[in-house]
Amino acid sequence: MSPPLWFSHPAAIGHVTGGGHPERPERMSAVTDALTRRGWLGYARRTAPPATDAQLTAVHSARYVQALRAMSAGGGGAFDPETPVGPGSWEAARRAAGGACAMVDALLGGEAPVAFCGVRPPGHHAAHDTTSGFCLLNSVAVAARHALDAHGLARVLVIDWDVHHGNGTNDIFRRSDAVLYASIHQGGMFPGTGPLLDVGSGPGTGFSINLPVPAGSDEDAWLSLLEWIVVPAAEEFRPQLVLVSAGFDAHRDDPLGGCLLDAASFAEMARHVRALGTRVGAPVGAVMEGGYALGALAESVIATMGALADDRPPRSVAPDFATSRAASVIGHHWGL
Ligand SMILES: [Zn+2]
Structure with missing residues (x-):
């Protein structure tokens, strides 16, 4: 069995946000330092190439891609107050999206069943034509689109377990039945989108699964929604x-x-996703998004990468009340 793959590039450190910003270069060093101490968990390391303009403009407007590149080349600026752009930001962002595309190529080429992209900035808030919530280019959306366009896939699943709703990804594929977007996120906080009743629109109706949870939700709450809603759909x-x-x-x-x-x-969520991938015969590729406590981030990346690779069965939980309520909505579109 070929080893799992890790994609990254040193340019990730060059996206400097400054001023005590939580999405800081030290996030990347914390992860890579911890992985170095663990021998990279047996993952084979690959260099993330830059995404091509064609890959980026399949998701983002050409005008926005050009404006972002020019802003970075010109010394920096911002499209929104939370998302600074610096001289190294363009290279970091296009290596993040390009790494995700290279990961897709490797997974679909049968080089490995699982892979992880250790990249920053994150991407899931980035919209068709603007930055949002620390995100410049939507790496996962670009990778999903690349899988559909370059590899001729018909069905790509995106599972988003960042605590924030991935409004960028959700909006980009809102009307598509080729991408099933499933997100578990904390409701009542940034970006304020992703209610349970948002199930997509037009031909994409049913292909957005939004599962907000309240603050204070624990592992059982998250696993219940993953096991009993996301996985069966x-x-x-x-x-x-x-x-x-x-x-x-x-x-x-x-x-x-x-x-x-x-x-x-x-790790438990990763085991559920890996087991799902095995059952349906689909490779699994993860792309790093948020996570702002350095120690927790590094430990959680390691736990996820270990679980993706170890093939142990996931822990099952009983469906809770919130899951039953979600099933009453999502069950109109999928047999749960
Ligand atoms: Zn987040």
Whole structure:
């Protein structure tokens, strides 16, 4: 069996946000330092190439891509107050998106069954034509689109377990039945989108699964929604590729999120996703999103990568009340 793959590039450190910004270069060093101490968990390391303009403009407007590149080349600026752009930001962002595309190529080429992209900035808030919430280019959306366009796939599953709703990804594929977007996120916080009743629109109706949880939600609450809503819907969808927007800000130590997951909780979610991938015959690729407590982030990435690779069965939980309520909505579109 070929080893799992890790994609990254030193340019990730060059995206400097400054001023005590939580999405800081030290996030990347914390993860890579911890992985170095663990021998990279047996993952084979690959260099993330830059995304091509064609890959980026399949998701983002050409005008926005050019404006972002020019802003970075010109010394920096910002499209929104939370998301600074500096001289190294363009290279970091296009290596993040390009790494995710290279990961898709490797997974669909049969080089490995699982892979992880250790990248920053995060991407899932980035919209068609603007930055948002620390995100410049939507790496997972670009990778999903690349899988559909370059590899001719018909069905890609995106599971987003960042504590924030991935409004960018959700909006980009809102009307598509080729991408099933499933997000568990804390409701009542940034970006304020992703209510249970938002199930997509037009031909994409039913292909957005939004599962908000209240602040204080723990591992059992997250696992219940994953096991009893996301996984059965995904099995019916039969994805040819599974991408994970792997944010780690639902960790109990995270300064931005208000949930109560531990590093081991991300491992359990990863086991559910890996088991799903095995059952439907789809490779699994995770892309790092948020996570702002450095120690918790590093531990959670390690737990996730270990679980993706170790093939142990996931822990099953009983469906809770919130899951039954979600099933009453999502069950109109999928056999749960
Ligand atoms: Zn987040």
